[in-house]
Amino acid sequence: MAIGWYLTVSAIIFAIGAIGVLVRPNPLVILLCLELMLNAANLALVAFARMWGGEAGQIFALIVMVVAACEVTVGLGLIVAIYRRQLAMDVDELSELHG
């Protein structure tokens, strides 16, 4: 398959993730949609690495995976903290930073 097909799939997945971040109210689902966007970027990186025959794209994709894992741990820690405080699981209601 031509590389353009992979890039099209990547663009579609990124757009779906962006829709999810905009539309869904639950912070847990927003984190999942962020994962979708990061994975779309990963797919584009690996496709470009295949296109040029270079290896830097794959290395960068692995680094993106590490950063996504860090984001997940911190985000899930925040969600557990929100639940412990018995606040509502809704990003519209959690719009103030002070405790």
Next chain:
Amino acid sequence: MSAVLFFIAAIGAIAGAIAVVMLRNPFYNVLALVCHLISLAALFLLLRAEFVAAAQVVVYAGAVMVLYVFVVAYVGGADEPLHRHGAALKVLGPLFGAALAVELCIAMLGTALKGISSKGAPYIFGFGTPKHIGTLFLTTYLFPFEVASLLLMVAAMGAVVLARRRRGLDAAGGEEAAIRIHRPAYTGTMHETTGIEGGGGTVSQPEYENQREPIGSQTAPQRGDGHTEGGW
């Protein structure tokens, strides 16, 4: 053959992504994301990124998703409204997403890059294998590798600090009340053995039922049913 595999994997990935956004139960969202990640790993294999595909399945679909499942089970995966309260984003969000998809496709496919319509560079044997990637990580890309490990350690410590039970937020003796559940007589904890505070088994029932988290309990009345969260 590769075209058939590509379309199967791409349809799986896009269907998984749509299911992540559309399903109402967070537990099903996580399972849909697992399907999406595995389909994406198949796409990585088609792009000859073997190590990235393996890491995707093992680390992402394995470890990270297990973390998600644990948190969904802890928080409670109840069905919930699909949209936010203000209805403007309900219409504008998908419109914005469609515009973004079209724009990204135009930007990437409309470039003058010649390689985009080709099948990629000629394949060199060993490209993308664990040996290749590992050698690169320990020679050329050593600095990003070390920075990534440092970042992982900082994130792990940050998660522990964020999710721990804060002492100042509890009522006085809140943690002891969490320890003092029903216990047969003549059994105790190490805490009592050292003589700091005793008599855990003889505490009366209403004493610890009245204790609940003091902060924010009136903002979420559906959860304030009197149960206290146990500490770790």
